[in-house]
Amino acid sequence: MAVxxxxxVLVWLLVLRMVFDxxxxxxxxxxxxxxxxxxxxxxxxxxxxxxIFGTLLTTGIAVLIGVPLSIGIATYLSELAPPWLRxxxxxxxxxxxxxxxxxxxxxxxxxxxxxxxKSVEPFxxxxxxxxxxxxxxxxxxxxxxxxxxxxxxxxxTITSVSKxxxxxxxxxxxxxxxxxxxxxxETTSMAVLSYARSGIFGACILGLxxxxxxxxxxxxxxGNSNRISWSLLDPGQTMASLIANNWGEAQGLQLSALIxxxxxxxxxxxIVNAFARLMVGRFMKRIPSTGGGL
Amino acid sequence: xxxxxxxxxxxxxxxxxxxxxxILALIPLVYILAxxxxxxxxxxxxxxxxxxxxxxxxxxxxxxxxxxxxxxxVFYAALIGLPIGILTGVYVSEYGNNKxxxxxxxxxxxxxxxxxxxxxxxxYALVVSYLNVGFSLIAGSVALAxxxxxxxxxxxxxxxxxxxxxxxxxxxxxGVPRWKTVLKVILVNGRAGVVTGALLGIARISxxxxxxxxxxxxxxxxxxxxxxxxxxxxxxxxxxYSSPSQVLLQQAWGAALVxxxxxxxLNISVRFLMWSRTGRSKAVRKTWIIRLSRKT
Numbered sequence: 001m002a003v004x005x006x007x008x009v010l011v012w013l014l015v016l017r018m019v020f021d022x023x024x025x026x027x028x029x030x031x032x033x034x035x036x037x038x039x040x041x042x043x044x045x046x047x048x049x050x051x052i053f054g055t056l057l058t059t060g061i062a063v064l065i066g067v068p069l070s071i072g073i074a075t076y077l078s079e080l081a082p083p084w085l086r087x088x089x090x091x092x093x094x095x096x097x098x099x100x101x102x103x104x105x106x107x108x109x110x111x112x113x114x115x116x117x118k119s120v121e122p123f124x125x126x127x128x129x130x131x132x133x134x135x136x137x138x139x140x141x142x143x144x145x146x147x148x149x150x151x152x153x154x155x156x157t158i159t160s161v162s163k164x165x166x167x168x169x170x171x172x173x174x175x176x177x178x179x180x181x182x183x184x185x186e187t188t189s190m191a192v193l194s195y196a197r198s199g200i201f202g203a204c205i206l207g208l209x210x211x212x213x214x215x216x217x218x219x220x221x222x223g224n225s226n227r228i229s230w231s232l233l234d235p236g237q238t239m240a241s242l243i244a245n246n247w248g249e250a251q252g253l254q255l256s257a258l259i260x261x262x263x264x265x266x267x268x269x270x271i272v273n274a275f276a277r278l279m280v281g282r283f284m285k286r287i288p289s290t291g292g293g294l
Numbered sequence: 295x296x297x298x299x300x301x302x303x304x305x306x307x308x309x310x311x312x313x314x315x316x317i318l319a320l321i322p323l324v325y326i327l328a329x330x331x332x333x334x335x336x337x338x339x340x341x342x343x344x345x346x347x348x349x350x351x352x353x354x355x356x357x358x359x360x361x362x363x364x365x366x367x368v369f370y371a372a373l374i375g376l377p378i379g380i381l382t383g384v385y386v387s388e389y390g391n392n393k394x395x396x397x398x399x400x401x402x403x404x405x406x407x408x409x410x411x412x413x414x415x416x417x418y419a420l421v422v423s424y425l426n427v428g429f430s431l432i433a434g435s436v437a438l439a440x441x442x443x444x445x446x447x448x449x450x451x452x453x454x455x456x457x458x459x460x461x462x463x464x465x466x467x468x469g470v471p472r473w474k475t476v477l478k479v480i481l482v483n484g485r486a487g488v489v490t491g492a493l494l495g496i497a498r499i500s501x502x503x504x505x506x507x508x509x510x511x512x513x514x515x516x517x518x519x520x521x522x523x524x525x526x527x528x529x530x531x532x533x534x535y536s537s538p539s540q541v542l543l544q545q546a547w548g549a550a551l552v553x554x555x556x557x558x559x560l561n562i563s564v565r566f567l568m569w570s571r572t573g574r575s576k577a578v579r580k581t582w583i584i585r586l587s588r589k590t
Contacts (some may be wrong), residue, residue, distance in 0.1 A: 004385040008449075183304070215503070
């Protein structure tokens with residue numbers, strides 16, 4: 001009991017301590033910290049907007065690419081794959097989650113980046129260059145590459161949780177659809193996916209949470225620019241990568257501002273994760289067959 | 295094309311699409327492993343594994359201090375995190391059928407997915423800023439321990455829930471006190487699950503980079519002192535990855551190979567541990583559904 005309390009209380013005490021450390025910056029910028037568009041160490045002015053913006057953009061790319069892929073994989077693993085293949089295949093996919101993020105970054109830098117610069121990004125520029133998202137030339141250190149890496153990194157999270165959600169769908173649902181003469185595809189989309197949709201939605205939010213806080217791989221690929229730019233082919237910065245990049249030399253007000261940025265990230269992560277947990281939890285609770293335990 | 299053929303084609307297309315997703319997701323994994331092995335293997339030598347880093351790119355450098363640093367960080371983190379994690383798991387499983395237990399469980403679930411850089415900031419707030427120790431081995435270990443605790447607690451709880459109630463009732467009926475039941479009956483029966491949880495926690499923290507950047511920092515020297523900055527494998531990679539020197543870059547790949555071998559070995563051994571006790575392991579893997587179905 002004491003230990004359980006300790007770990008719970010300690011986290012909140014540490015958050016208080018972080019607030020204390022960020023005091024200087026909070027007092028100086030107030031709520032304007034969140035909307036300030038300039039981060040300038042020379043003038044000692046710090047605003048979080050470019051980084052919140054960068055985080056939203058990269059997370060958006062990651063979710064757009066990662067979610068459909070993950071749902072496809074989860075569908076294959078829970079509905080289509082032959083039974084002997086399911087367990088080894090899910091294990092291999094779990095290994096994708098085990099690869100340290102710094103190695104993702106290293107790989108992105110030397111394997112993914114050349115491919116992106118040479119073929120993918122010029123291609124996107126040539127067909128979508130008229131939109132604000134694909135303007136300009138790229139050097140391969142940009143939000144798009146960071147988003148792709150994030151997409152790869154959130155796939156295991158979304159896949160495993162939505163797979164469990166699909167597995168939790170009672171067989172009677174599938175049997176009902178099949179007995180009406182539905183094909184596999186129709187069964188899956190009508191009976192399984194729509195039944196498990198709130199669980200799958202929770203899984204996606206969980207993946208989103210992972211993408212928001214991911215640090216090293218993004219830091220290594222995003223190009224580190226403190227400017228707001230809509231183009232995905234321009235370098236940018238996320239909240240997490242800003243902290244990682246500037247931590248070594250930060251002092252005084254800048255350090256305090258970085259800690260405040262960490263607090264913002266903490267609050268976002270708390271909300272996203274708690275929401276996802278509640279979503280998934282509520283879905284699982286609805287299913288009668290899994291209510292085991294004591 | 296009649297309606298029937300149309301539906302069959304759509305079905306076949308969708309199946310192929312799902313399979314394509316799987317293959318698409320496997321490409322990065324295979325590619326990363328191949329790339330790390332191909333670029334990292336030439337760097338490996340006895341000298342590379344035992345000499346210390348200097349960061350100059352001269353011959354005779356190694357990553358010995360980073361390997362030792364990572365092992366030390368993980369060791370201290372386990373020393374702090376395992377007892378807290380296991381005790382929390384025991385509490386939640388055996389005494390946690392109340393509001394407080396539910397709260398602890400919920401926060402464990404939330405913290406298990408928390409961004410590691412935020413955890414690094416929490417550890418910074420405690421050790422570097424509040425206790426005034428400075429960037430140090432112990433600060434890094436505290437950060438890793440905070441990441442580890444929810445993982446160990448969750449797995450422990452799941453393992454203990456698998457112990458049949460009849461054992462609890464049997465022991466209590468014989469007049470054994472509650473704490474002794476937990477210690478001698480329940481923990482002993484659930485020990486395989488507890489060990490799995492511990493390994494899982496260690497596997498997860500050994501590749502963490504961001505929290506170490508904020509807490510343990512880096513050192514080019516052999517340092518064993520808990521209050522000094524310390525080198526680690528992930529940070530070695532991070533320091534060298536964009537180096538113009540080919541030698542240092544080569545070392546980054548070498549360090550990546552050593553790190554990935556370590557992490558994969560841990561993960562695969564966890565899996566074998568689970569497979570070797572299939573009946574229970576399946577249950578353990580499924581129980582998080584049950585956990586979530588509980589009031590959270």
